[in-house]
Amino acid sequence: MTDEALARAIAQIESARARGACPVVRSFFDEATFTATHVAHDPVTLEAAIFDSVLDYDPASGRTSTHGADEIIAYIREAGLKIVWQIETHAHADHLSAAPRLQQKLGGRLGIGAAIMTVQTVFGKIFNAGTEFARDGSQFDVLFQDGDAVPLGALPGIALHVPGHTPADMAFIIGDAAFIGDTLFMPDYGTARADFPGGDARQLFRSVRRLLTLPPETRLFLCHDYKAPGRDAYVWETTVGAERARNIHVHDGVTEDEFVALRTARDATLGMPRLLMPSVQVNMRGGRFPEPEENGTRYLKIPLDTL
Numbered sequence: 575m576t577d578e579a580l581a582r583a584i585a586q587i588e589s590a591r592a593r594g595a596c597p598v599v600r601s602f603f604d605e606a607t608f609t610a611t612h613v614a615h616d617p618v619t620l621e622a623a624i625f626d627s628v629l630d631y632d633p634a635s636g637r638t639s640t641h642g643a644d645e646i647i648a649y650i651r652e653a654g655l656k657i658v659w660q661i662e663t664h665a666h667a668d669h670l671s672a673a674p675r676l677q678q679k680l681g682g683r684l685g686i687g688a689a690i691m692t693v694q695t696v697f698g699k700i701f702n703a704g705t706e707f708a709r710d711g712s713q714f715d716v717l718f719q720d721g722d723a724v725p726l727g728a729l730p731g732i733a734l735h736v737p738g739h740t741p742a743d744m745a746f747i748i749g750d751a752a753f754i755g756d757t758l759f760m761p762d763y764g765t766a767r768a769d770f771p772g773g774d775a776r777q778l779f780r781s782v783r784r785l786l787t788l789p790p791e792t793r794l795f796l797c798h799d800y801k802a803p804g805r806d807a808y809v810w811e812t813t814v815g816a817e818r819a820r821n822i823h824v825h826d827g828v829t830e831d832e833f834v835a836l837r838t839a840r841d842a843t844l845g846m847p848r849l850l851m852p853s854v855q856v857n858m859r860g861g862r863f864p865e866p867e868e869n870g871t872r873y874l875k876i877p878l879d880t881l
């Protein structure tokens with residue numbers, strides 16, 4: 575079977591490297607949720623995209639704050655960037671998205687993978703969200719399909735569907751750089767978990783192998799880092815070549831069955847993320863909070879004995 579979107583991504587990266595059409599990337603790391611937010615821009619037009627922003631949230635008090643997002647806004651204003659995209663690589667289960675707040679201040683179209691509708695259906699049911707919660711992705715401005723063009727200024731871009739961690743995961747390739755969400759982590763840490771509702775280890779393996787078909791020099795920007803044992807700095811950038819040589823879960827030579835056995839065994843040992851309940855309820859709504867009740871207060875729910 576030919577993978578036409580992947581072939582276009584490979585050609586894009588090769589030509590971008592030859593022409594020097596590469597985005598500048600500045601990353602912001604949120605240590606509370608181990609999330610890396612990436613701001614990529616075209617150095618010629620200064621058009622920029624924000625990938626996976628974080629809204630600060632204190633679960634004990636239920637209080638949110640934009641401390642982290644404000645730092646990103648300050649950087650963007652100082653660098654004179656023009657935001658054209660606010661992109662979620664997937665509906666995160668470990669942090670609340672700050673995309674609507676950032677969009678209000680900076681503009682840009684809010685995009686996510688079209689399979690978010692599947693995620694909305696699953697979690698809409700789990701949280702008994704009611705008919706006022708639309709499950710058609712209408713909370714977003716753009717729903718990406720595999721192979722869609724995602725240009726950034728003069729730089730070419732393409733979206734690849736890479737499900738497995740969740741059904742809606744997408745990777746975004748801009749020039750020579752790939753923003754791959756929760757698929758691969760650093761080589762010494764491995765891969766994303768595949769045990770959330772709608773996750774699938776076999777699908778994750780296929781998505782990861784697809785990404786590892788990109789040219790070896792491709793810059794990979796990860797959504798998380800957890801510091802592998804023996805390493806004392808957070809790192810969120812690597813290359814396809816490094817992952818193929820050394821990724822502890824999926825280096826070249828690991829078979830699909832071996833990966834599925836390993837991933838499934840590891841997932842069985844993992845607790846649910848600390849912020850899963852609030853994150854999913856907010857992120858399935860495109861980062862917006864549920865509607866206020868008649869006293870004007872917005873509430874999040876906790877389903878008991880469900881997950």
Ligand SMILES: [Fe+2]
Pocket residue numbers: 664665666667668739756
């Ligand atoms: Fe995730």
